[in-house]
Amino acid sequence: xxELTQDPAVSVALGQTVRITCQGDSLRTYYASWYxxxxxxxxxxxxxxxxxxxxxxxxxxxxxxxGNTASLTISGxxxxxxxxxxxxxxxxxxxxxxxxxxxKVTVL
Amino acid sequence: xxxxxxxxGGLVPPGGSLRLSCAASGFTFxxxxxNWVRQAPGKGLEWVSYISTSSSAxxxxxxxxxxxxxxxxxxxxxxxxxxxxxRDEDTAVYYCAREGRYCSGGFCFRIFDYWGQGTLVTVxx
Numbered sequence: 001x002x003e004l005t006q007d008p009a010v011s012v013a014l015g016q017t018v019r020i021t022c023q024g025d026s027l028r029t030y031y032a033s034w035y036x037x038x039x040x041x042x043x044x045x046x047x048x049x050x051x052x053x054x055x056x057x058x059x060x061x062x063x064x065x066x067g068n069t070a071s072l073t074i075s076g077x078x079x080x081x082x083x084x085x086x087x088x089x090x091x092x093x094x095x096x097x098x099x100x101x102x103x104k105v106t107v108l
Numbered sequence: 109x110x111x112x113x114x115x116x117g118g119l120v121p122p123g124g125s126l127r128l129s130c131a132a133s134g135f136t137f138x139x140x141x142x143n144w145v146r147q148a149p150g151k152g153l154e155w156v157s158y159i160s161t162s163s164s165a166x167x168x169x170x171x172x173x174x175x176x177x178x179x180x181x182x183x184x185x186x187x188x189x190x191x192x193x194x195r196d197e198d199t200a201v202y203y204c205a206r207e208g209r210y211c212s213g214g215f216c217f218r219i220f221d222y223w224g225q226g227t228l229v230t231v232x233x
Contacts, residue, residue: 033219035153042203042223043153049217052210086153088220095167097143097155 004087004100011106012077022070022087022100030090032070034063038083047072074105082107110134110222112204117227124194130187130204130224138182141207143220144189146200156202157189194231201226
């Protein structure tokens with residue numbers, strides 16, 4: 001089965017930059033999407049594909065990919081960015097979806 | 109305004125069954141593939157199942173295959189998840205999520221662009 005591995009937790013000072021990574025073999029074939037989940041809320045997509053942001057998502061959220069690793073960078077982190085972040089992609093069959101293990105971002 | 113509202117969650121004993129529903133509004137339901145995603149208490153997100161617009165393609169996570177059945181009624185703008193032979197590890201908040209297709213720079217991507225608020229399923233004796 002395909003797995004997507006993320007660091008469990010990262011912290012960033014207010015206004016600084018933090019990068020969250022997601023590793024998995026399927027990322028060599030499929031792009032990742034990134035979801036932000038604040039406590040008690042449903043997830044919200046913040047970036048997908050080749051660095052695309054849905055309407056309403058600040059441009060401080062950027063995505064990139066290289067080899068088996070996808071990354072989400074928050075440039076100039078704000079207090080409201082404190083949340084859990086999950087990557088998502090497809091497995092090798094292309095039919096099943098898989099979420100990363102999740103990264104808790106703390107803004108200091 | 110796009111809205112997805114789940115219902116049907118509750119407390120069920122191990123081995124029991126439950127049927128979740130997701131009522132969709134604010135968009136043409138029959139034009140979108142749909143998914144169920146769950147989240148166990150204090151844990152991460154887990155994709156559960158996918159159904160295409162006409163129900164011609166259906167996929168399940170290995171953890172639920174053979175026990176769960178996804179279905180939809182486009183006339184009623186509704187998505188369903190029939191859950192049988194429930195186990196303790198099925199305890200989770202279950203979200204329905206719309207799969208939107210977005211194209212940019214010659215590439216098209218499918219993402220979960222709208223989610224419901226979730227319904228809690230607790231499997232316990």
